[in-house]
Amino acid sequence: MNYSMIRYMLGLVSCFSAMFMTLPMLVSVIYKEKSGFSFLAVALFSLAVGILTARKKPQNRKMYAREGLVIVALSWIVLSIYGALPFALSGDIPSYVDALFETISGFTTTGASILTDVEALSNTCLFWRSFTHWIGGMGVLVFIMALMPAKDSSSMHIMRAESPGPSVSKLVPQVRNTAMILYLIYFGMTLVEITLLLIGGMPLFDAVTVAFGTAGTGGFAVKNSSIAGYSVFLQGVVAVFMVMFGVNFNVYFVLLRKKPRQAFRSVEFLTYIGIVLGSSLLIAISILPMFPNAFTAFHQAFFQVGSIMTTTGYATADFNTWPALARTILVMLMFVGACAGSTGGGIKVSRVILLLKGIKKELQMVCHPRSVKKVKVDGHVVEHEVIRSVNAFMVLYVVIFVVSLLIVSLDEKDLVTNFTAVAATLNNIGPGLEIVGPTGNFSSFSILSKFVLMFDMLAGRLELFPIMMLFVPATWKRV
Incomplete structure (x- = not known):
């Protein structure tokens, strides 16, 4: 284990944490709010720690897979610890455990909240709350790699550990350039959404924070009604962009290279769009009697499907009151999740495809035991290591889910609440059903359960293994 490199990278994370807090400080100046002093104090503290920790560069900067996994895991924990401090110091969220829950939910783009009145927070804290989504959406270490040079052989392990999906490849030969391309696409799409929301009449502060939540597929809103209070046009913009941010960013890179046929022929992309549209249609038919016309029913269904499948968590309706079929489909979509290489969470469409193809292969092997079968996706043979990794992921996923559910059940809440609370946090979705539904929150859980759910949020965002x-x-053994 290269401890000096871990120390150095955590020092950089502390420095960047201070840099991230300059934006909420600017917001506090604009709105003349005292909560900005809390961000200033934490920024100075994290900067001092970062400088002390990273001032001595390690002589050996080589990193292998385990260093990459450990650096990513510890970085997200450190970032969350710093990020929670301003909430607690400002008094907006007095309990540090609750502040940590809210912050981890933000950075992991989960959107699960302990707040009963979102609008009671200062604009500064509301901005920071949404900004954590934007930071966590693409990944803080991917951001650091985009700005600072690093050896490709080492930094690729970090990108693989932090990027969602069963496999990660470089878009261009240099990892730093890959990170820059990803963030430029991410930043550009965010700006386009903000512009469209402003054109639709949304206030600037709301447009920026909602776009942050959409881009990171997080779902923290600045209104108690989430997105329900905005116009149908604005809801439509948010819905479309939620689905867009759930697409593998490689698709957008290929589009920029003017190869649309190659981009849209991806099995994962076609499956993802098919699930979104098919689920929206089925739910719209199910809830049609609850709405005045078919357009409204489909609009509500599409928004909720896009929000749940991309694991964003915004809501325009209380789907807790919808028919059993609609709620069942939404719960199933919680597990499927978005595409690999997107900002969305969940198991990922690509993993579902590989699991189904693996089952098909095994069934064929039973009928033809001497035949040689290969799993292929988009015409390419999938390496056995990838299949093995997907299978290991699913086993570990089930184990974590079951253990988390058992511990959370100690709070004596109903099964639907417990089950969907774990599903919503492990899959980084936000709202579940019953007590943790779109109009509820996670404040009633015990401290033990909150720590379990915080662990689930981090594990889900980092794909379990880190x-x-x-x-x-x-x-932790030295080599």
Whole structure:
């Protein structure tokens, strides 16, 4: 284990944490709010820690897979610890445990909240709350790599650990350039959404914070009614962009290279769009009697499907009151999630495709035991290591889900609440059903349950393995 490199990278994360807090400080100046002093104090503290930790560059800067996993896991934990401090110091969220829950929910783009009155927060804290989504959407370490040079052989391990999906490849030969391309696409799409929301009449502060939540597929809103209080046009813009941010960013890179046929022929992309449209149609038919016309029913269904499948968590209706079929489809979509290489969470469409193709292969092998079958996606043979990784992911996913559900059940809440609370946090969605539905929150859970759900949020965002590596003794042995 290269401890000096871990120390150095955590120092950089502390410095960048201070840099991120300059924006909410600017917001506090604009709105003349005292909560900005809390961000200033934390920024100075994290900057001092970062400079002390990173001032000595390690002689050995080589990183392997385990260093990459550990650095990513610890970085997100450190970033969350710093990010929660301003909430607690400002008094907007007096309990540090609740502030940590809200912050982890923000950085992991989960959107699960302990707040009963969102509008009671200062504009400064509301901005920071949404900005954590935007930071966490693409990944803070991907951002650092975009700005600072690093050896490709080492930094690729960090990108693989932080980027969602069963496999990560470089868009261009240099990892730093890949990170820059990803963030330029991310930033450009965010600006386009802000512009369209402003054209639709949304106030600037709302447009920026809503766009941050959409881009990161997080779902923190600045209104108690989430997105329900805005016009149909604005809801439509948010819905379309939620679906767009759930697409693998490689698709947009290929589009920029003017190869639309190659971009839209991806099996994952076609499956993703098919699930979104098919689910929206089925739910619209199910809820049609609850709305005045078919357009409104489909609009509501499409928004909620886009929000749940991309794991954003915004809401325009209380789907807790919808028919059983509609709610069942939404719960199933919680597990499917968005595409690999997007800002969305969940198991990922690509993993579902690989699992189904793997099952098909095994069934064919039973009928033809001497035949040689290969799993292919988009005409390419999938390496056995990828299949093995997907299978291991699913086993670990089930284990974490079951253990989390058992511990959370100690709070004596109903099964639907417990089940969907774990599903919503492990899949980075936000709202569940019953007590944690779109009109509810997570404030009534015990401290133990909140820590379990915080662990689930981090594990889900980091694809399980980086967090779990922290508990493996062999990880910490020097080589």
